[in-house]
Structure formats: C-alpha cells, structure tokens
Amino acid sequence: MFRTVTGFFEIVFTLALVVVAARPLGAYMADLFQNRRTVLTPILGPIERAFYWAAGVKSEDEQEWDAYAISMVLFGGACMLSLYAILRLQAWLPLNPQGFPAVPPDLAFNIAVSFVTNANWQAYGGETTLSHLSQMVGLTANNFLDSGAAIAIAVALVRALTRNESTTIGNFWVDVTRATLYVLLPVAFVLALVFAAFGVPQTLVGSIGAATLEGLKQTIAIGPVASQEAIKLLGDNGGGFFNANSAHPFENPSVWSNILQNWSQLVLPVALVFAFGRMAGDAKQGRALLITMAVIFVMALAVIWKVEAAGNPALTAIGVDPSQGVMEGKDLRFGQAGAALFADATTGTGTGASNAVLESMAPISGLAAMFNLLLGCISPGGVGTGLYSLLLLVLITAFIGALMIGRTPEYLGKKINARDMQFAMFALLLSPALVLVFAGGASVVKIALDSLGAGGPHGLSEIVYAYASSAADNGSAFAGLNANTPWWNVTTGVAMFLGRFAHAIPILAIAGSLAAKKKAMPSAGTLPTDGPLFITFLLAVIVIITLLQYLPALALGPVAEHFLLQQGTLF
Amino acid sequence: MLRYFAKSFALIAVAVVVTCGIYPAILWAIGQTVFPFQANGSIVRNADGAVIGSMLVAQPFTKDEYFQPRPSAASYDATASTSSGYAPSNYALRDRVARVIGPIATYASGDKKGQAVAPDVETWFQADKFGGNPHIVAQWADAHNSIAQAWVTGDPTHGAFVDDWSKAHDAVVQDWIKKNPATPQPKGSDLAVVFFENFSNDHPGAFPSSVTKTGADGKPATSIEPVNTGSDIQSIFFDMWRSDHPDVALNDVPADLVTASASGLDPDITLENAEFQLDRVAAKWADDKKLKVDDVRKEIEAILQDKAHAPWGGLIGEKLVNVLDVNLELHKRYGDPA
Numbered sequence: 001m002f003r004t005v006t007g008f009f010e011i012v013f014t015l016a017l018v019v020v021a022a023r024p025l026g027a028y029m030a031d032l033f034q035n036r037r038t039v040l041t042p043i044l045g046p047i048e049r050a051f052y053w054a055a056g057v058k059s060e061d062e063q064e065w066d067a068y069a070i071s072m073v074l075f076g077g078a079c080m081l082s083l084y085a086i087l088r089l090q091a092w093l094p095l096n097p098q099g100f101p102a103v104p105p106d107l108a109f110n111i112a113v114s115f116v117t118n119a120n121w122q123a124y125g126g127e128t129t130l131s132h133l134s135q136m137v138g139l140t141a142n143n144f145l146d147s148g149a150a151i152a153i154a155v156a157l158v159r160a161l162t163r164n165e166s167t168t169i170g171n172f173w174v175d176v177t178r179a180t181l182y183v184l185l186p187v188a189f190v191l192a193l194v195f196a197a198f199g200v201p202q203t204l205v206g207s208i209g210a211a212t213l214e215g216l217k218q219t220i221a222i223g224p225v226a227s228q229e230a231i232k233l234l235g236d237n238g239g240g241f242f243n244a245n246s247a248h249p250f251e252n253p254s255v256w257s258n259i260l261q262n263w264s265q266l267v268l269p270v271a272l273v274f275a276f277g278r279m280a281g282d283a284k285q286g287r288a289l290l291i292t293m294a295v296i297f298v299m300a301l302a303v304i305w306k307v308e309a310a311g312n313p314a315l316t317a318i319g320v321d322p323s324q325g326v327m328e329g330k331d332l333r334f335g336q337a338g339a340a341l342f343a344d345a346t347t348g349t350g351t352g353a354s355n356a357v358l359e360s361m362a363p364i365s366g367l368a369a370m371f372n373l374l375l376g377c378i379s380p381g382g383v384g385t386g387l388y389s390l391l392l393l394v395l396i397t398a399f400i401g402a403l404m405i406g407r408t409p410e411y412l413g414k415k416i417n418a419r420d421m422q423f424a425m426f427a428l429l430l431s432p433a434l435v436l437v438f439a440g441g442a443s444v445v446k447i448a449l450d451s452l453g454a455g456g457p458h459g460l461s462e463i464v465y466a467y468a469s470s471a472a473d474n475g476s477a478f479a480g481l482n483a484n485t486p487w488w489n490v491t492t493g494v495a496m497f498l499g500r501f502a503h504a505i506p507i508l509a510i511a512g513s514l515a516a517k518k519k520a521m522p523s524a525g526t527l528p529t530d531g532p533l534f535i536t537f538l539l540a541v542i543v544i545i546t547l548l549q550y551l552p553a554l555a556l557g558p559v560a561e562h563f564l565l566q567q568g569t570l571f
Numbered sequence: 572m573l574r575y576f577a578k579s580f581a582l583i584a585v586a587v588v589v590t591c592g593i594y595p596a597i598l599w600a601i602g603q604t605v606f607p608f609q610a611n612g613s614i615v616r617n618a619d620g621a622v623i624g625s626m627l628v629a630q631p632f633t634k635d636e637y638f639q640p641r642p643s644a645a646s647y648d649a650t651a652s653t654s655s656g657y658a659p660s661n662y663a664l665r666d667r668v669a670r671v672i673g674p675i676a677t678y679a680s681g682d683k684k685g686q687a688v689a690p691d692v693e694t695w696f697q698a699d700k701f702g703g704n705p706h707i708v709a710q711w712a713d714a715h716n717s718i719a720q721a722w723v724t725g726d727p728t729h730g731a732f733v734d735d736w737s738k739a740h741d742a743v744v745q746d747w748i749k750k751n752p753a754t755p756q757p758k759g760s761d762l763a764v765v766f767f768e769n770f771s772n773d774h775p776g777a778f779p780s781s782v783t784k785t786g787a788d789g790k791p792a793t794s795i796e797p798v799n800t801g802s803d804i805q806s807i808f809f810d811m812w813r814s815d816h817p818d819v820a821l822n823d824v825p826a827d828l829v830t831a832s833a834s835g836l837d838p839d840i841t842l843e844n845a846e847f848q849l850d851r852v853a854a855k856w857a858d859d860k861k862l863k864v865d866d867v868r869k870e871i872e873a874i875l876q877d878k879a880h881a882p883w884g885g886l887i888g889e890k891l892v893n894v895l896d897v898n899l900e901l902h903k904r905y906g907d908p909a
Contacts, residue, residue: 003889010887047589055581071575078579128651137591144590145583173578180586185594192598199609199627202595202602207650208612210622212630213898214637220625220649222612226602227595244652247833249627250612255882311826312659318669318813319676320830321823324841327830328664329654331837332641332891357654357833360664454658480656561660570662 003323007305007337014259014341018266025187025267026274026286032182033155033175034279044181051177062168065512068156069505071172072149076116076501079142084112086138087130096131097206103129110489115142117500118150118350118382119473120232120239121492123484127221127242132206139239140228144188147235148180150350150384153504154272155179157388158279160511161412164519169511179384183268184235191264192230198260199253202226225250233264236382238352238475246342246355247331258334258342258355265345265353269380272387280412284530289390292535296379296542297348300368305340307362314570326365329357329479340365347372350382352475359453359462359478363565366461367558369476373468374550375542376431385473388507394529395510396424397541401534402527411529413519420513423506430502432549434471434495439464439553447487453480456571457564461557464550470495615899625649626895629836635855636908637901638840638848640894641827642671645835655831665810666718668829673809674802679820688821689805692812697799699776701811708778711811712767719763728781732795733759733766743769770797778803839891842879849875856901859909874900 031038052059063071086093087108091101103111107124114121115138126135152175160169196202201222208220225241229251232239242248252258270290277286311322325336334342339356346353347369358369372379378390399416402409409416442448442463452459462478469476470492477483483492528534602610613626624630629640631647640647644655657664676688701707712719723733737744737759747757747765754761770779777797786792798804825844853868860867878897879890 006885006887006889013887051582051585054585055578057578070572071578074572074575075579075582078576078583082580082583125651125653136595137587140595141583141587141590145586173582177582181589185590189594189598193601196598196602196610197606199613201612202599202610203612204599205611208614208622208625210614210624210630212624212632213895213902214632214634216631218624218628218630218647218649220612220628221651224595224599226610227598231590242652242834244654244834244836247654248652249625249629249834249836249838253613253627255887259887312664314659314665315668315826315829318665318810319672319821319823320668320826322826324826326659327826328657328659329831329833331832331834332827332839332841333837335887335889355833357656359656359658360654360833362659453656454661456660458658458660479654480658561658565660570660570665571658 003309003336007335007340010255010259010335010337011301011341014262015266017259017263018270021263021267022270023274025271026276027278029183029271029275030278032178033159033170033275038182040182040186044186048177048181051181052173055173057171057173057177059171059174062171064167065156065160065169065508065515068169068172069508072153072504072508073501075149075172075176076146079116079145080112083115083138083142084108086134087111090131090134093131093133095133095136098131100129100131103134106486106489107484110493113493113496114475115139115237115239116146117473117496118146118235118237118385119470119475119496119499120237120352121470121475121477121483121496122239122243122245123489123492125243126240132204132223135228135241136224140231143228143231143235143237143239144180144184145176147184147231147237147383148176150382151179151183151272152176152384153507154384154387157391157507157511158276160515161391161414162280163515165517166515169508169515184231187268188227188230188234191234191260192226194260195229195257196226198257199250200226200229200257201250222250230264232353233261233351234268234383236265236269236350236385238346238350240353246353247357249331252334252355255333255335255338258338261353261355262338262341262345265349265351266380268383269349269386272384273380276387282412282530285412288530288535289387289394290380292538292542293348293378293380293386293390295535295539296372296375297344300348300372300379301340301344303368304343304361304365305337307364308340309336310362312362313566314568317568326360326362329360331355343369344372346476347474348377348379348381350377350385350472350474352469352477354476357479358465358476359480363458363461363558363561366465366478367554367562370461370465370468370554370558371546373465373472373474373476374431374435374546377472377474378542382473388504392424392427392507392510393542394538395420396428397534397538398527398529399424400541401537405527407525407527410520410526413522414514414517415520417513420510423509423513427503427506428545430498431471434498435464435467436549436553438467438491438495442467442487442491445487447485448491451482451485451488453478453482454571456569457557457561458571460553461561464553464557466492467495471499473499615895623899624895626893627838629838630895632894632898634908635851636859636905637898638845638852638892638894641837641840641844642667642829642831643835643837644831647836649836652834652836654833654835662715663718666715669810669813670806671829672824673806675824676809677822679822681820688809688812692809693800693804695812695815696778696804696808697776701815706768706771706775707808707811709768709771711808712764712771716764719767720760723760723763723766726781728793728795729779730759732779733762736766736769737762740769778807838893838895840894842875842890842892845875845879845892845897852901855908856905860905870904871901874904
C-alpha cells in the first residue's frame, strides 16, 4: 500500500512536470517553425546563419515535397556514411584511451543505421566497444541531427495541413538546423547540467582504478556521460554510454535523475502536439491527439506497474518475498513505479533506453511494451515521429469515419482523396511487413535462433520484439537476445532503415498533396475531429488495426508465457 | 544530388563543432568547477588519498563483517555493466535463487520455528526419494539437462571427473552413442545426464562434490567424492525439497537479497535486506573484536537507521542503504576485519 502511494506520487509528479513544461515549449516551437522571432533568436541567430553559410542554404527558399524528401534521405545517407567511417577508423583516430579496435563491418553498419534513424538499437556494450571519439563525435552529433530531422518531417506535415493551396512545405535544411539549434541544444544543455549535478559524470578520463575497502581491485569505466545522457533522452535516441543504459549508476544515479530522465523522454513529443494545436490555430485539435496518446500511455503504464509489483511467481514459490515485486534486472533506486514509468515512456516514445531489463520483466509487461512498439510508438511517440505517425492514423480514421456516415473525408478542412490513402496505407503496412517477414524468417533460420537467450514462448517474444523495435526505430530490446551477430546486425539494420525512410517518404508525399489543396471551411457536413466521439473512434481504429496484424504473434509469445509461468512451467 | 550531399556534409561538420565540441566542453568546464565531486564520478578516497571506489557503483564485499551488495551478473566489474538477462520463466533464474536461499532458509512456524531448513534437506536427500520415486540426483539431471551440463563444464575438476567416468563406463557410453547417432564422439557435457543417472544408481543419496583432505604427504588434496551433506546438497537440492514439501511455511527472504540488478552495479540494498544481514555482520564483528554481540548489534542497527535514506522523507521511493557508505562507517568504527 505504501509503495503504491509513493509510486503514484512519483508518476503524477513526473507527468505534471511534463505537461507544465510542454505547453510553453510547444508555443515556442510553433513560433520557431513559422519564422517568427523567439527569445533565443538574438543569441543563436548568428550561429544559425553560420550553419546556412557553411551549407550554402538560402533560408528563405522553400521546397516542394519531393525536394524536401530527397534532402531528408540524402542527409540521412551522409550522416550514415560519416558515422560508418568513424566507427571503422576509430582505432587510428584520437580520443581512444582504452585502445579499442575498429568496429567490425556488420556492427558498424548496424550502429550507423541505428543512430541515424533515431533507433539507437545497441547491439554492443558502449563501454567495451566504442572510443570516446566514437561516442562523442559519432553518436552525440547524430543524436542531435536525427532528432532534428524527425522534427523537420513532423513540422512539414503540420505545415501542409495548415496551409492553403501551397506548392511548398518548408525548407528541410532550415527546419533541421532550427530544430537542432533552437530546440534540442539549449534544452539538452540545461538537462545535462542538472544531470551532472545529480552525479552523472562529465570527464575526459577513460577509467578510474580503485582498491576497494576489502583491498580488491576494481576498474570503473567513466567518461563524458552527462552531455550524451541529456540528448539521448531528450532526442528520444536511447543509445546509452554504458551497456546497462539508464540502469547504470553513472547514467542514472538517483530517484531524482530518474524522474528527470522520464521527463526528458516525454517532454518534446508532448510539446510538439501543443505546437501542432497552435500552428493549426485550433488548440482543440492538439488536445484531441494528446488525449489519445495519454489514454494509451496510462493504460500501458497501469498494466506494467501492476504486474511488476506482483513479483515473479516462480521465485515466490521458493520463498522470495513478493512485496518488492519483480526485482531481477532492476536497480533499487528507481522503485517499481519509476521502472514501470520508464518502460512505458521508452516504448511509447522512440527512445528505447532502459532503466530495468525488459527481458526479466513479467511476460505481460513485455506484452505492454511490445504493444507500444507495434502501435508504431505513438504514445506520445518519438520526437517528431510520434506526431507524424499519429497524424497518419488520424487521416486513416477520418477517412474510414467519413465513409461510414457517407460524407466527404477531410481533416482540418483538407479533403483526403484516394491517392493520399494509398500512400497512407503503404506507410501503415510497412511495419507489419517488416516485423512479420523478418520475425518469421528468424524463427526458422538456425543462425538467428542461435542468438536466443531464452527457451519456450519467451524466445519468440525476443524475436518479435527485436523487429518491432527496429521497424518502429525505437531501439529497446530484450537483453537476452545476442543481437551482435551478422544475421541480427544486418536484418535489424535493414528494418530500421526502411522503418524510418520508407515510412517518412509517403508521409511527405501526403504532405505535398495536402498542402496543395484548398482549405475548406467547416460545414454541417464536416465530421468533427476534436470531440470524444472521434477520439474513441481513433483509439478503436488504432487498436483494432494493430491486433489484426499481430494477435497471433502476441498470443504465442508473451500471452502463452504468462499462463505457463502462472502454472509453474519454466524453460 | 551531389549538391544535397555537399550541403549535408557541411551541415554535419558545423553540427559536430557545436554539439561535440562546444556543447560538451562548456559542460565539462562548468561541471569541473561547480560540482567536481559529481562530475568526476563521486569518488571516495581513504586517508592517504587512494581511491576506494565510487559511492554510486557497487563494489564486491566477500567478508562476513561487511554488508553485502546485491548479486551481480557483471561480477561487480565496473567496466562491463550487465544484467543476468534471465527471462522470468527461465529455470536458470529460479535455480540461481534457490541455491542462495537453501542454506539460509528458516521455518516460519511449527516446532522448528526459526530453525534452519538445511539439515532437513540433507536428511531428505539421503533418503533418496523425490515425488515418491527413487534417485533424486538422476531425476534432477533428467528434469534440468542444462543445469546438469553446466555442472560438468563449470569446473575443470568436474569435467575431468566425468571424462574418467566415461572411460571406466564404456558400455554406458556406447549405449548413449547408439541412442544419439548424431553425436558419435560425445563430450563430457553431452554425457552429463547419463553420468548423473549412473552415479545416482551407484551412490544412492549422494552427489559428487569436491572434498579437500590431507593426503599421505601432508598436503591438502582436492578430489570429487560422493557426499550426502554440505553446501552442495543444501543449495542445489533445496528447490526439489521445496516441491516435495509445498505446505511447510518458510520465512521469506527480501527479493533484493537474491536478485541481480539491471546494471550489475546497484550500490544500494533495501533496509529490509540490511536487517536480514545484521545478525551475521554483528556476530562476526563481535567475534573479531571480542565485544558483546548485543552491543555491537545495537550499534550497527543505529548506523543502519542513520544511513538509510528515502527522498522527501519517503514520499518518493523506499528506504535504501548504500552498501559502501555503511561499510565505510563499520570500517571507521571497528577497524580492519580479522
């Protein structure tokens, strides 16, 4: 009971801080992406112009959707190439105090795709594989830039929805620069300072040698953690400095840092929804999206917290006190509520970090986390990706809803036609195609199965989760799976690549088509998209679509494991 | 196309300067000047200035005089943080936990309330009946192949023992090969199950364990011998004993005492866990320093209460004890362990 009360307090406190901060941040972003002056313009303006000067960008030129999409893809390609090069050459580059060798090609490919698509799927242990240069230059820079690119895509779609008969949807180079410079950088800077004050190290030393109180030798890996930690969470990247990610005491030293970590994963995705409401000139539309996200988020949270607090029946049977809940794979300082909130936030957004081991959580927690991923990470979604993925589902829902009652499908005054729906369906069906085809393949190929860390239905959960996570560019994982093998590095790399780019291109195509349309005034024949009816319908469409796609896989994996574990069957 | 690439690389280059140069450098400068203790890893040093460790990172404690941190899948290696990665339904997790509980489990009610379960586990083991059927060791190996195999591969002396056994039991090995034609040259671990079945037949109520004896030359020599008491019996077979005695009430142990953390470096234990270890710690210090157990126990209890912390007066999280923190205090108060 006591644990429930304190946990409840922690959760409410964190979520309240998110909403309080997200509102003004959303207003700030709306100004920023509508070319208005912001409070930071006097300070960052010169740096922004330096970016444009260096890259030869004319900031007042706008792009049509195809040029915007090409810019986005080629920018991603350039990031990937440069990161791949750094990883392959790290042995010969400076700032390598531990003397790590070059990263092997398959792993380097995986990391490069992973960090450029915002997935930060980590098939490796950070402190045992990467030099400080790779961590700082390679990963940190991409953590900023890929989140900036994702914000750009979302902003382009929102502009398209709110403009009237426009051929252009913005300038990718300007959007990515502003998102990085005006949004990610200043917030990350403040966050990193607070993290450092809480005990997250920021040093250039590679490791510290200690003689313990009992006189044993202990070497402690350390480094510039705080600067990476801030952008890792704020940009919903999730790639940790250490193998244990946000469970490592240097990444997340206290209950306070954990509250801040949860806050920083959630704040920008939520702020973008506020920005959307403002740019659309109709806060109610933003509110409808936010409620939809919140319903999914809170339901998953309740499930995870409840089952984790109940403990593992297999251990209770041999005399482990269940009152602490499932403690294998959890550090004490976060508590069950702090761990459940993190697990929900990290899969509901695109972060994919972890402060507790998902592999060791109860099967139904794994199910809830997996469900978050299979929904496409929309509660509240990754920075940028969450907003545009949910808007895609809104368009589909508006289309279905209008057809059901015999009206012309439209959203925010924009008519939705057959071609828009074709693109939308392509983007929607991409994820099940990637997840089910790859997971099906991995279930029968020996080199894939050799990596499994668990027998029985949990093994299937590991496979489905891995591809769900990479296709949604989330990056979280069941740690039991040994993902650093050529099969897993290549297949998850391909899934992450397509999950980002093959998903974003049709969305920009829809943006192009919607921008060009005339904005109709709402009439009696318009299906309102901001009321409880529409929200309920949207939730139903989202859940039904997802269950239709994945129910068999979920039933054979986590659901089967749950019932077997309850009756005492172990593997 | 090339134009776009050129733009991209230029943008990346400027971004690298800002996000990888200026951003961390300013943070570094502020961290090192404003809060150097935190920015450098919360390091504690002894009186001579030598590094003892980090307050944030668990370090191994093996002596009974000290409180012990949670089990670590990383073996407290602070250069390679990791968890066990065990699924909740993985038998290896249950087995690991059962082996810790077996030797420390106590009855919660009845005539033997408060007494250890371990002697009864040994008596039950010697009777050699599980679920009404004979040969506990054979049934154990049958039910948990991978655990039996891990016994063979986990220790070179075990492996050598099984090799010797297989040479002496050629007929059994040939029979195994006939049933497993895919493995014509079985290794020790392949033969683990049949080895234990055979052993159980030859030595009912016994398990192969390392025994150290003084040899004829006066030096200690270790060999594998059939034993029916001791830590192997108490730990390995506790789980089976429990399923044979499901209705006996035992005292639960705190979950954090037997579970491995996510990082392998969890610096804390619950106050509950510390209280659980208190008898052992107090008895050992009293013995070392020739003090009264009750006095020492009271003193250490006071230290625990003093060091236990929960943010905002317990409004967030629960009461935890930093293991290094209390052990430093014990060291300050009582000196080096004997």
